[in-house]
Amino acid sequence: MEKVQAEREKRAAKHSARQTEQLAAGEYGAEQSGRVIAHFGRTLEVRGADGAAVRCHLRANLQGLVTGDTVIWRKGEDGSGVVVAAAERASVLSRPDPQGRLKPVAANVDQILIVFAVEPTPHANLIDRYLVAAEATGIAPVLVLNKVDLLADHDGELGQLLERYRALGYPVVRASTEQPAGLDALNRQLAGRTSVLVGQSGVGKSSLIDRLLPDETLRIGALSEDMRKGTHTTTTARLYAMPDADGVLIDSPGIREFGLTHLDADTVTDGFVEFRPHLGLCRFRDCRHRAEPGCALLAAVEAGNIHPQRFASYRRILASLDT
Ligand SMILES: Nc1nc2c(ncn2[C@@H]2O[C@H](COP(=O)(O)OP(=O)(O)OP(=O)(O)O)[C@@H](O)[C@H]2O)c(=O)[nH]1
Ligand SMILES: [Zn+2]
Numbered sequence: 578m579e580k581v582q583a584e585r586e587k588r589a590a591k592h593s594a595r596q597t598e599q600l601a602a603g604e605y606g607a608e609q610s611g612r613v614i615a616h617f618g619r620t621l622e623v624r625g626a627d628g629a630a631v632r633c634h635l636r637a638n639l640q641g642l643v644t645g646d647t648v649i650w651r652k653g654e655d656g657s658g659v660v661v662a663a664a665e666r667a668s669v670l671s672r673p674d675p676q677g678r679l680k681p682v683a684a685n686v687d688q689i690l691i692v693f694a695v696e697p698t699p700h701a702n703l704i705d706r707y708l709v710a711a712e713a714t715g716i717a718p719v720l721v722l723n724k725v726d727l728l729a730d731h732d733g734e735l736g737q738l739l740e741r742y743r744a745l746g747y748p749v750v751r752a753s754t755e756q757p758a759g760l761d762a763l764n765r766q767l768a769g770r771t772s773v774l775v776g777q778s779g780v781g782k783s784s785l786i787d788r789l790l791p792d793e794t795l796r797i798g799a800l801s802e803d804m805r806k807g808t809h810t811t812t813t814a815r816l817y818a819m820p821d822a823d824g825v826l827i828d829s830p831g832i833r834e835f836g837l838t839h840l841d842a843d844t845v846t847d848g849f850v851e852f853r854p855h856l857g858l859c860r861f862r863d864c865r866h867r868a869e870p871g872c873a874l875l876a877a878v879e880a881g882n883i884h885p886q887r888f889a890s891y892r893r894i895l896a897s898l899d900t
Contacts, residue, residue, distance in 0.1 A: 605651035692776035709848030710836035
């Protein structure tokens with residue numbers, strides 16, 4: 578196994594040296610911009626300006642590129658390309674690796690779609706947890722209520738819950754895979770942006786993605802067989818261009834689990850957007866917002882400026898960090 582790996586690296590190094598010569602000799606086309614569809618070690622799949630996927634190698638000095646990164650690349654005579662530069666990222670989504678170190682997995686994501694559903698019954702606490710994790714990335718969260726076909730005539734408690742999030746400024750989209758109109762609002766929300774779908778098991782993420790990307794070859798990607806043999810295939814994030822709108826989805830099993838990893842207490846506090854105007858105003862600088870006199874957060878709850886259920890969520894998420 579190690580021998581195979583060493584051989585592979587040797588080949589890659591040789592290829593890279595040859596590329597440097599070819600670049601110098603002008604055997605590559607003009608520079609153009611593209612976006613990383615997926616990466617497999619030193620090989621990238623890049624989406625060019627014309628939408629076509631091109632297999633690219635990396636210049637030796639380029640490292641740490643992830644799905645969604647914007648790159649400058651040049652086309653070679655054999656149809657493959659070489660990535661010569663990377664653009665700055667507008668945002669990055671990270672996940673801890675098995676050693677607990679945060680590793681970027683997707684770049685330039687515009688919005689995180691937090692999917693929940695009429696069934697399983699959504700818990701405000703879990704939605705808040707996702708929102709906190711999204712706020713920590715600086716990427717805009719959007720709430721997607723799926724399976725609205727299962728709703729009774731009046732939304733009841735669920736309607737009130739959604740209203741509360743709307744009042745905080747979060748967009749709420751109603752979706753269903755079972756109704757013709759169920760995907761329209763979602764498609765509008767996805768248009769022109771790069772999005773990821775996150776949410777607990779069973780809310781319908783796979784079903785929604787199946788509908789948004791109906792062409793299975795699109796979903797799997799026009800990937801050549803030898804690239805698929807790479808060991809990263811199942812875990813690497815992949816970028817999908819949506820056929821109906823000029824929107825882009827980035828998806829991977831790891832991304833879907835986003836939000837359920839460790840957060841620290843300050844991140845949690847900052848992640849409750851309506852707390853922000855009150856932070857730093859407590860009497861004690863190290864106030865933990867429990868029962869301290871002069872706590873500005875508790876006063877805001879009393880005054881009705883912070884919803885008690887959101888404050889209860891805050892407490893629960895903090896308590897989950899202690900254990
Ligand atoms: N009624 C109804 N059922 C739906 C809808 N969307 C998904 N489902 C069903 O909900 C179940 C779970 O859907 P999945 O797409 O597997 O959910 P998921 O979020 O991908 O779940 P994981 O793969 O476990 O993360 C399936 O039985 C779907 O058929 C919907 O809009 N309406
Ligand atoms: Zn306080």
